[in-house]
Amino acid sequence: MINDTGIVVAFWVLAVTTVGCALMVVAVRELIHAVLFLALSFVGVAGIYIVLSADFVAVVQVLIYAGAVAVLMTFAVMLTPAADRRNSETGFWLPAAVLAGLVLVVIVFVAYDTSWNLSGRAAFPATAASLGEAFLKPYVVPFEVASVLLMTAMVGAIVLTKEEEGDDA
Amino acid sequence: MPEMLLASVKLEHVLILGGWLFAIGLFLALSKRNAIGILMGVELMLNAVNVTLLAFSRFVVSPRPLDGQVFAVFVITVAAAEAAVALALAVAVYRHRQTVNIDEIDLLRW
Numbered sequence A: 001m002i003n004d005t006g007i008v009v010a011f012w013v014l015a016v017t018t019v020g021c022a023l024m025v026v027a028v029r030e031l032i033h034a035v036l037f038l039a040l041s042f043v044g045v046a047g048i049y050i051v052l053s054a055d056f057v058a059v060v061q062v063l064i065y066a067g068a069v070a071v072l073m074t075f076a077v078m079l080t081p082a083a084d085r086r087n088s089e090t091g092f093w094l095p096a097a098v099l100a101g102l103v104l105v106v107i108v109f110v111a112y113d114t115s116w117n118l119s120g121r122a123a124f125p126a127t128a129a130s131l132g133e134a135f136l137k138p139y140v141v142p143f144e145v146a147s148v149l150l151m152t153a154m155v156g157a158i159v160l161t162k163e164e165e166g167d168d169a
Numbered sequence B: 001m002p003e004m005l006l007a008s009v010k011l012e013h014v015l016i017l018g019g020w021l022f023a024i025g026l027f028l029a030l031s032k033r034n035a036i037g038i039l040m041g042v043e044l045m046l047n048a049v050n051v052t053l054l055a056f057s058r059f060v061v062s063p064r065p066l067d068g069q070v071f072a073v074f075v076i077t078v079a080a081a082e083a084a085v086a087l088a089l090a091v092a093v094y095r096h097r098q099t100v101n102i103d104e105i106d107l108l109r110w
Helices: A005-027 A031-051 A055-079 A093-113 A128-136 A140-161 B002-006 B011-031 B035-059 B067-097
Strands: none
Touching: A005 A031, A005 B011, A005 B035, A031 A055, A031 B011, A031 B035, A055 A128, A055 B035, A055 B067, A093 B011, A128 A140, A128 B067, A140 B067, B011 B035, B035 B067
């Protein structure tokens, strides 16, 4: 439980901003506006990470999500023609809305119904050093696998988007 | 009284924030007609999972509380790789079919 007034106010402002921007991603009709609202939502989530005293993860979130992923999505939208840039729903929007609502109800119920084993610990001190130690000691194998995954994804993205010889497209 | 309810940040509040983000992402992924819209929903769901992981890391008893943050960084890494490949796929599909509208990408339909 966090009682510091400034942090509590920051949390509620960030939570409303994040969820509001996520709802705008659903509501706006232009795909490029949806990407911009999504980027704003990512920045809000980074603020939530700082409230939860995860400073390193917050910086990574801003760099990778608000930076790289948002720019990548903007490029993908720009590479499709203007006629394909609408942000409309398929005919499945009603069952999708019902399912999403049910998931939300279940999560809220479980969050309040479970008696969590709360620790009441204070905020973490700066986490970058201890996270670096965790990555290179107990989690070194997943860390290396993640590097291979990123390498594979990069090569795969280049191969997929490379224009074939003699292809006029 | 809502003032009393909102006067502190509890685990439940962060979990419900994560639930909202997950539900919105799920709706986007299931209902959007454009492949990039679906990808936005998937990214939003991954963000919701990260919020939940960090909330548990911050509030719940654990011998190694920072492990939640380590997991979150791995999730972000995988999400970045997934976004790069998915957007490359969208561009490749557009090049062959002149559309990223998933209603019209129905090669398996007879």
